[in-house]
Amino acid sequence: MTDKKKRRLMIRTVILAVLMAAVAYTLYASLTKDKHAKIEVGDMAPDFVLTDMQGNKHKLSEYRGKGVFLNFWGTWCKPCEKEMPYMNNQYKAFEGQDVEILAVNLDTQDLLVKKFVDKHGLTFPILRDKTKDVMDLYGVYYLPATILVDPEGKVTDIVVGDLTEDRIRSMMESIRPK
Amino acid sequence: MNDVKCVCGHVNPQGTVLCEACGRALTEDAKKENLHDMRYEGSARRSQTYNKKFIDKVWNFFSSVKVGIWLIVITLIASALGTIFPQVMYIPQNVDPAQYYAEQYGTLGKIYYLLGFHDLYSSWWYLLLIASIGVSLVICSLDRVIPLYRALKNQRVNRVEGFLRRQRLYGKSTSETADADFDAVKKRLKEKKYTIREEDGNILAEKGRFSRWGPYVNHIGLIIFLIGGMLRFVPGMYVDEVLWLREGETKTIPGTHKEYVLENKKFTMELYDKEKDKEVYEKALERAGDVVKNFQSDVVLYKRDTTKTLGEDDKLEKVKEAEIRVNEPLKFEDFALYQVDYKLDEFKAMSFNFLKKEDESIKGELTIDLFDPKEEYDLGNGYKVELLGYYPDFKGFAENGEPQTDSSVPNNPAFLFNMISPEHPEGEKSFTAIRQTIEPLGETEYKMTFAGIETRNATALTVRKDLTLWILAVGGAIFMIGVIQGSYWNHRRIWLQRRGKDVFIAAHTNKNWHGIKRELAQVLNGTSIPEPADQQDDKKNIRNEGGATNGGSSETKQ
Numbered sequence: 001m002t003d004k005k006k007r008r009l010m011i012r013t014v015i016l017a018v019l020m021a022a023v024a025y026t027l028y029a030s031l032t033k034d035k036h037a038k039i040e041v042g043d044m045a046p047d048f049v050l051t052d053m054q055g056n057k058h059k060l061s062e063y064r065g066k067g068v069f070l071n072f073w074g075t076w077c078k079p080c081e082k083e084m085p086y087m088n089n090q091y092k093a094f095e096g097q098d099v100e101i102l103a104v105n106l107d108t109q110d111l112l113v114k115k116f117v118d119k120h121g122l123t124f125p126i127l128r129d130k131t132k133d134v135m136d137l138y139g140v141y142y143l144p145a146t147i148l149v150d151p152e153g154k155v156t157d158i159v160v161g162d163l164t165e166d167r168i169r170s171m172m173e174s175i176r177p178k
Numbered sequence: 179m180n181d182v183k184c185v186c187g188h189v190n191p192q193g194t195v196l197c198e199a200c201g202r203a204l205t206e207d208a209k210k211e212n213l214h215d216m217r218y219e220g221s222a223r224r225s226q227t228y229n230k231k232f233i234d235k236v237w238n239f240f241s242s243v244k245v246g247i248w249l250i251v252i253t254l255i256a257s258a259l260g261t262i263f264p265q266v267m268y269i270p271q272n273v274d275p276a277q278y279y280a281e282q283y284g285t286l287g288k289i290y291y292l293l294g295f296h297d298l299y300s301s302w303w304y305l306l307l308i309a310s311i312g313v314s315l316v317i318c319s320l321d322r323v324i325p326l327y328r329a330l331k332n333q334r335v336n337r338v339e340g341f342l343r344r345q346r347l348y349g350k351s352t353s354e355t356a357d358a359d360f361d362a363v364k365k366r367l368k369e370k371k372y373t374i375r376e377e378d379g380n381i382l383a384e385k386g387r388f389s390r391w392g393p394y395v396n397h398i399g400l401i402i403f404l405i406g407g408m409l410r411f412v413p414g415m416y417v418d419e420v421l422w423l424r425e426g427e428t429k430t431i432p433g434t435h436k437e438y439v440l441e442n443k444k445f446t447m448e449l450y451d452k453e454k455d456k457e458v459y460e461k462a463l464e465r466a467g468d469v470v471k472n473f474q475s476d477v478v479l480y481k482r483d484t485t486k487t488l489g490e491d492d493k494l495e496k497v498k499e500a501e502i503r504v505n506e507p508l509k510f511e512d513f514a515l516y517q518v519d520y521k522l523d524e525f526k527a528m529s530f531n532f533l534k535k536e537d538e539s540i541k542g543e544l545t546i547d548l549f550d551p552k553e554e555y556d557l558g559n560g561y562k563v564e565l566l567g568y569y570p571d572f573k574g575f576a577e578n579g580e581p582q583t584d585s586s587v588p589n590n591p592a593f594l595f596n597m598i599s600p601e602h603p604e605g606e607k608s609f610t611a612i613r614q615t616i617e618p619l620g621e622t623e624y625k626m627t628f629a630g631i632e633t634r635n636a637t638a639l640t641v642r643k644d645l646t647l648w649i650l651a652v653g654g655a656i657f658m659i660g661v662i663q664g665s666y667w668n669h670r671r672i673w674l675q676r677r678g679k680d681v682f683i684a685a686h687t688n689k690n691w692h693g694i695k696r697e698l699a700q701v702l703n704g705t706s707i708p709e710p711a712d713q714q715d716d717k718k719n720i721r722n723e724g725g726a727t728n729g730g731s732s733e734t735k736q
Contacts, residue, residue, distance in 0.1 A: 059487060
C-alpha cells in the first residue's frame with residue numbers, strides 16, 4: 001500500500017511540476033514580450049548600415065574596437081535638442097580616444113536635420129533612419145534614447161530620456177577601450 | 179492499510195462511499211441516506227482522502243471544485259473591472275501610460291494602472307488566475323474521472339438491497355411469473371439497445387455510459403484551448419501588429435523580422451454613387467447619405483535579403499502586387515495583411531505664389547514637398563525664395579519667439595520664407611502658416627500666397643500571423659464533442675433482481691428522468707413487475723413530473 005501511495009505522490013509531483021513549468025514559462029514569456037524593449041544590456045548590439053548627411057555609409061560592426069555612443073533623436077524632440085550640445089562637447093573632448101558618437105536621426109525631411117545640425121554646429125556623424133527600421137531593430141520607442149556599445153560590440157547601457165553633460169562624459173568614459 | 183474491505187469481499191480505496199462491487203453503503207452517512215448521491219458512483223475522490231505532504235496539499239487545493247469556481251468568479255470580476263477605463267492599446271500612443279491614467283482618471287486611474295488593469299491580459303496576476311483555472315481544470319478532472327472510471331468498470335450485476343432501495347427509481351414486488359417476465363423484459367431492453375449483463379438470474383441493463391465522459395472530454399478540449407492560448411507567447415507563433423503607410427511610402431512590415439517590405443501605391447475609399455450604382459440602393463442612400471462601397475489598398479510586397487546587414491543592400495526583391503480590401507487580405511507565408519484603418523487627404527505638398535503686393539502680380543510659383551522641402555527655390559528673373567525655417571507640425575511660438583513644431587509630420591505646416599527680389603537682393607522675411615502670415619521684420623513689398631495643396635491618403639493594415647489557430651480549432655471541436663456527448667446521451671441503468679419471489683427493480687440515470695421512466699413503462703408493460711416509484715417525488719414532492727428539471731444539469735460537481 002505504501003508503494004501505491006508513493007507512486008501516487010510521484011505522479012502528482014510530476015503532473016504539478018509539468019503544470020507549474022507551463023505556467024512559469026507563460027508568465028515569463030508574457031512579461032518579457034514587451035515590444036518596446038527588444039534588446040537588453042549584455043546583448044550583442046544588432047548590426048546595421050546607415051548613411052550620414054554627407055552620404056557616407058556607417059556600419060556599426062566596423063566600429064569594433066571602439067566604444068559607440070548610439071543616440072536616437074529627432075529635430076522636433078525638445079529633450080534631444082537639450083542634450084545635443086553636451087554630446088557635441090564631449091565628442092570633441094574624447095577625440096582620438098576611440099569613442100564614437102553615432103546619432104541616428106528619425107526625421108523624414110533632410111532640410112530639418114540640416115538646419116538643426118547647422119544651428120548647433122554638430123560635428124559627429126548624423127545617420128539618417130528615414131524608414132525607422134534601425135529604431136525598430138533597437139526597440140526604441142521614446143526619444144531621446146541612448147545605447148552604449150562597448151569595443152566588443154556588446155550593449156552595456158540603455159538610457160531613455162535626456163542626459164546631463166556629466167552623465168554623457170561618464171557614459172563615454174565607460175566604453176572607452178582600456 | 180487504509181483501504182476499506184466490504185462485506186462482499188471487495189477491497190475499496192479509502193474514502194469510498196458505496197462499495198464498487200456490490201453497492202453497499204460503507205460510511206455511516208451513506209447508510210442514513212434515503213437516496214444515494216450517484217454523481218461519482220460513491221467512489222473515493224482521491225484528494226479528499228488524505229492530506230500529508232506539501233504536494234498533496236497543493237493537489238487538494240486545486241482539486242476542489244469550490245476553489246475552481248471561485249477562481250472563475252474572481253477572473254470574471256477582474257475582467258469586468260478591466261473595462262472601466264480603456265485598455266492601454268486604446269489610449270493615445272507616445273504618451274506615458276502611467277501619466278495618462280493618473281491625469282485622465284485621477285486617483286482611481288492611478289490605482290487602475292498600478293494594479294495592471296490597464297493591460298489586463300498581460301498583467302501577471304491575471305495570467306496567474308487563468309493559469310490557475312487551467313491547473314484546477316486538470317486536477318479536478320483527473321481526481322474525478324479516474325475513480326469514476328474504476329467504479330463503473332468494476333460494478334457488479336448483483337447489488338445489495340440497500341443500494342437498490344436508495345436509488346431514486348425503486349420498486350419491490352412479488353411475482354409468480356418472474357422467469358417469463360425477466361425474459362420478456364430482457365428482450366425489450368435489448369431492443370432498446372441496452373447492454374445486458376446477467377449474474378445468478380439478476381440483470382443489469384446499461385446504456386449510454388460514454389455520456390458520463392462528456393464533461394471530461396469537454397475539459398480536455400478546454401485544456402487544449404488554453405495550451406493554444408499559451409503558445410501565442412512563444413516567439414514566432416503569433417504576430418499582431420499595425421502598419422501605417424502613406425501613398426508612395428515603403429516600409430518594413432513589422433513582425434516579419436525585417437524580411438518583408440510593403441509599398442503603398444494607392445489607397446481608395448469608394449462611395450456608393452446614386453448615378454452609377456443600381457437603383458435598388460437609391461432609397462437607402464437617400465436616407466443614410468454617404469455609404470462606403472470599398473476600402474482598398476493597392477500594394478507591392480517585397481522581400482529583403484536577411485543574410486545581409488540591415489541597410490547594407492537597398493535592393494528589394496519584388497514578390498507580388500496585390501489589392502487589399504476589407505476581408506480580402508494579402509497572404510504570404512503565414513502572414514496576412516488586413517485593411518483596418520485609413521486617413522484621407524494628408525498634406526503632401528503646398529504651392530505658393532510669389533506676389534507683389536502693390537499690383538498683385540505673380541512673379542513665380544513654387545511647390546514645396548512637405549516631406550522633402552528644399553533650401554531654396556529659384557523662380558528666375560531675379561526672384562528666389564529661401565526656406566529659412568520649416569515647421570511641419572506648427573504649434574505656436576516659444577517665449578524667445580521661435581516657432582515650435584510638435585513632430586515631423588506635416589499636420590500644420592508653417593514656413594519662414596526669405597523672399598528675394600530684384601528690389602530686395604537681401605530678401606524680405608515672412609512667416610507663413612495656414613491662414614496666418616506674419617512679417618516679423620516689418621512690412622514687406624512682396625508676399626507668398628497660398629496657391630494650392632496636394633494631398634494623399636494613408637492606409638493602416640493589420641499584420642497577423644497565428645500558428646495557434648488550428649490548436650484552438652481542435653480544442654474547440656473537442657470541447658463541443660464533449661458537450662454533445664454529455665448532453666444528447668444519458669447514462670441509464672436498470673437493476674432487476676430477485677430473491678425467491680421478491681422482485682426488486684431500481685433504475686438510475688444521470689439526467690432526463692422523464693425519459694427513463696417512459697422507457698421503463700414500455701419495457702415493463704404487460705409484465706407482473708410494476709413500474710418503480712420515483713422516490714424523490716414521493717418523499718420531497720418538490721420536483722414536478724418525472725423530475726425532468728434535473729435533466730439539464732450534467733455532471734455538475736460539488
